[in-house]
Amino acid sequence: MGNIKQVLTIAGSDSGGGAGIQADIKTFQELGVYSTSVITAVTAQNTLGLTGIYPMDRTAVEKQLKAIGTDFQISALKTGMLFNADIIEEAARGIKKYGWQNVIVDPVMIAKGGASLLQQEAVDALMNCLLRLATVVTPNIPEAEVLSGLEIHDSVSRLRAAKWILATGAEAVVIKGGHGTDTNFTEDFYLHRNGDTLTMRSPRIHTNHTHGTGCTFSAALTAELAKGNPLQKSLYTAKQFIQAAISHPLNIGAGHGPTNHAAYHKFGTKEEVQLVQ
Numbered sequence: 001m002g003n004i005k006q007v008l009t010i011a012g013s014d015s016g017g018g019a020g021i022q023a024d025i026k027t028f029q030e031l032g033v034y035s036t037s038v039i040t041a042v043t044a045q046n047t048l049g050l051t052g053i054y055p056m057d058r059t060a061v062e063k064q065l066k067a068i069g070t071d072f073q074i075s076a077l078k079t080g081m082l083f084n085a086d087i088i089e090e091a092a093r094g095i096k097k098y099g100w101q102n103v104i105v106d107p108v109m110i111a112k113g114g115a116s117l118l119q120q121e122a123v124d125a126l127m128n129c130l131l132r133l134a135t136v137v138t139p140n141i142p143e144a145e146v147l148s149g150l151e152i153h154d155s156v157s158r159l160r161a162a163k164w165i166l167a168t169g170a171e172a173v174v175i176k177g178g179h180g181t182d183t184n185f186t187e188d189f190y191l192h193r194n195g196d197t198l199t200m201r202s203p204r205i206h207t208n209h210t211h212g213t214g215c216t217f218s219a220a221l222t223a224e225l226a227k228g229n230p231l232q233k234s235l236y237t238a239k240q241f242i243q244a245a246i247s248h249p250l251n252i253g254a255g256h257g258p259t260n261h262a263a264y265h266k267f268g269t270k271e272e273v274q275l276v277q
């Protein structure tokens with residue numbers, strides 16, 4: 001393990017351990033990369049909901065970024081919950097200052113339980129400062145609707161929204177399908193600025209234990225890119241990783257439970273992810 005790849009997550013802490021920094025670090029560990037972290041906010045959360053958000057101030061974020069940037073060789077990074085415009089601006093500044101590449105932006109806005117994880121007025125900062133630095137931006141359907149200003153109800157409107165999101169300067173976008181209406185499948189749609197597309201479909205698992213699916217998917221993508229894998233192969237592995245994690249729930253908590261980050265290696269992938277033309 002002499003040359004293990006080093007990665008960074010810039011995200012919020014989930015006290016319940018299913019999403020945020022905790023989901024990212026578990027995913028990184030499973031996929032064999034070394035994880036560093038910049039904490040943007042502490043949340044009081046469990047499977048029943050969110051009861052408090054305590055954002056870091058600008059200096060706390062800047063100093064954490066500096067600690068990473070002056071000592072570690074970061075091969076890929078992801079952002080998650082950033083909460084306000086100050087934190088978004090600091091994150092963007094750090095990414096530029098330390099010359100980090102392979103930047104995955106998960107534009108976290110609303111928790112599954114309905115709590116807002118991004119202030120309304122911070123959406124502009126996200127679009128103007130951060131998305132232009134993104135190698136891949138990974139919105140779910142409601143987030144893609146906010147970023148594009150368009151409603152998504154079928155594959156045609158999804159393609160249109162993806163094109164609008166690329167107009168912010170991001171290199172590629174994946175619109176994730178967890179919030180889609182098909183009861184049998186979830187479909188994730190990828191569009192690169194060079195015109196390449198990839199549609200990944202897998203059986204929809206009917207479970208309440210999907211807390212942190214987006215965090216886990218984007219962390220897996222980050223880990224695979226850090227190891228030098230091509231983008232589309234990395235996306236495929238990320239989709240397989242989250243499919244396994246949802247398929248084998250841990251049944252923890254009385255509410256909206258976490259996924260099983262160990263499942264990909266423990267149980268395998270059953271080849272459930274299909275590429276759709």
Ligand SMILES: Nc1ncnc2c1ncn2[C@@H]1O[C@H](COP(=O)(O)OP(=O)(O)OP(=O)(O)O)[C@@H](O)[C@H]1O
Nearest residue numbers: 140176177178179186204205212213214215217242
């Ligand atoms: N019930 C499900 N069955 C199978 N795959 C799912 C299910 N729900 C989500 N996924 C997959 O999980 C990944 C994350 O998608 P989703 O749209 O839920 O993101 P998200 O809303 O950002 O997640 P979160 O906010 O919970 O972190 C995608 O690959 C999606 O296809």
Ligand SMILES: Cc1ncc(COP(=O)(O)O)c(N)n1
Nearest residue numbers: 012013019020111112211212
């Ligand atoms: C700190 C943090 N980051 C991200 C999420 C999104 O996850 P979900 O939509 O599953 O609640 C969250 N709930 N908490």
